[in-house]
Amino acid sequence: MAAQYAIEGATAKGIAASVERGVSEGGLAPGDALPPVRRLADELGVSPGTVATAYKELRQRGLIVTRGRGGTVVADVPSVASRRPPRVPAGLVDLAGGHPDPAFHPVLRPPASVAPVYGSHRAAPRLAHLEALTRAWFERDGVPAEHVTFAHGALDCIARLLSTELRPGDAVAVEDPGFHHLLDLVPALGLRMVPVTVDGEGLVPEALRAALRGGVRAVVCSPRGQCPTGAFFTRARRDELVAVLREFPEVLVVEDDHNAEVGGAAAYTLAAAGLDRWAQVRTVSKHLGIDLRWAGVACDAVTLARHDGRMLMTSGWVSHVLQETVAGLLADAAVRDLVAAGEAAYAERRAALIGALGAYRIRAMGSSGLNVWVPVRDESAVVNGLRTQGWWVAAGARFRIAAPPAVRITTATLAPADAVRLAADFAEVLGDAQATYGG
Known part of the structure; x- marks a missing residue:
């Protein structure tokens, strides 16, 4: 525990509030150890049960974790202190953010006028014409669309699905490496993450089976454009995963198909396989605009109701102004052409960097999506070395649980000619790292 911060409180709620205050104000940093239960109880003059209750509440809310003999520590990403991306230093080429190229986004044109209504839209939360467009979007890829609904983006939807399906302490299978915001979200909901290995075709079936046998109650994965590796399900891999999941019909399977329009890969989805409990989430932020916080969801009837x-009890509905904006874009042929051009450009840019790195015998993954994942021995050495060359890339640590080290490079705005220069700088940095750190 940080020496300058003293936990206070005479009740379980008071102790928990003191720890939370320390985390939110910076007195307790991620990884800082908390006192053992009996020692803190003696210091505060309360019973060990009171401290244990406080710690249990903090664990359930994602603020602290217990690491066996390593004791109880502040979570790496405590739920009261969201992890924001570091500011890109001036003068560097930003290849760390995972963002699409705005050149392939249409100009947003909200409806010119929206008539005022009496009351609320809770009785009719979805615009009928956008619901029809959403059904067609899913059905195009074989995803059943009898039950569809809307949400305020993928993570908003996934958080709602998990929080209605699971209880604090339940386990969720997640990709490893995986989407860093999801890896932050799951523990913040008080849930336990069980990492499942990812290779070039997505989730590894035997790793998924092991997680399911261990008691996970939900699985969250991406069928294509997986972040950060760019993996996508082949037909054979999808079928293998479906065979595993059929052994556990009560488990909720959530697919995040956020790169549906620009992933550069065919759709072989778990959602199309007839599972009992499933949902697929699709957003428009990657291909229509990052400020469009809207997602379409197809799912089974029970999941829809929950x-x-x-x-209905919280935000009630997604803004109809936003819905009208999305509907107009989805129905616009010129916008579809622009999105298709973006998908082709992203594929060219990924391939250019992977090929350029391959010329130096540097292995990289990135068969779909907006990023390339490059395994390395020392993330910090590579990130800092590339920074001196004018490049800003993402260390893989924030995307990993047990997976080996790597760096993520966003290629969405990286011109093929620049990829050649980046690869040369990467090779030079690796050579320097080997000389400095002994390979």
């Missing part, structure tokens, strides 16, 4: 029931 999702919409919770939304």
